[in-house]
Amino acid sequence: METMEHRSHVDTCFDCAAACEHCATACLKExxxxxxxxxxxxxxxxxxxxxxxGRLTARDSQFMRQFMVLCADVCQACADECGKHDHEHCKACAEACRKCADECRHMGASA
Structure with missing residues (x-):
C-alpha cells in the first residue's frame, strides 16, 4: 500500500460496508x-x-481510481435513502456512506 491516505481509505470503505450490513440487518427487523x-x-x-x-485500494489495483468514482455514487445513493428514515441504524449508515462517498471522490479525483 502506497500511503497512509490509502490505509485510511481502506478503513473507511470497510467501516462503511459494516455500517451498511448492520443497517440492512436492522431494517429486516423493523x-x-x-x-x-x-x-x-x-x-x-x-x-x-x-x-x-477497499480490496482494490489495498492491493493498489490499476483500476481502483475508476472504481472509487463508482463507489462514491453508490455510497451517495445509499446515504440519500438511509437519510429518509429516522431509525438510528439508518442515521449511522447515512453518515458512514457520506464519509465514504466524500473520500472516494477525493481519492478518485487524485489520479
Missing part, C-alpha cells in the same frame, strides 16, 4: 419491513461496492 425495501437493497449493494473498493 415492523414495516416492506417500507424499508429500498434501504435494504441499497445497503446490501453499497456494502458490496465498499468491500470491493
Amino acid at each position: 415492523e414495516q419491513v416492506q417500507m424499508m425495501a429500498d434501504c435494504i437493497r441499497l445497503c446490501r449493494e453499497c456494502a458490496d461496492f465498499c468491500t470491493m473498493c
Whole structure:
C-alpha cells in the first residue's frame, strides 16, 4: 500500500460496508419491513461496492481510481435513502456512506 491516505481509505470503505450490513440487518427487523425495501437493497449493494473498493485500494489495483468514482455514487445513493428514515441504524449508515462517498471522490479525483 502506497500511503497512509490509502490505509485510511481502506478503513473507511470497510467501516462503511459494516455500517451498511448492520443497517440492512436492522431494517429486516423493523415492523414495516416492506417500507424499508429500498434501504435494504441499497445497503446490501453499497456494502458490496465498499468491500470491493477497499480490496482494490489495498492491493493498489490499476483500476481502483475508476472504481472509487463508482463507489462514491453508490455510497451517495445509499446515504440519500438511509437519510429518509429516522431509525438510528439508518442515521449511522447515512453518515458512514457520506464519509465514504466524500473520500472516494477525493481519492478518485487524485489520479
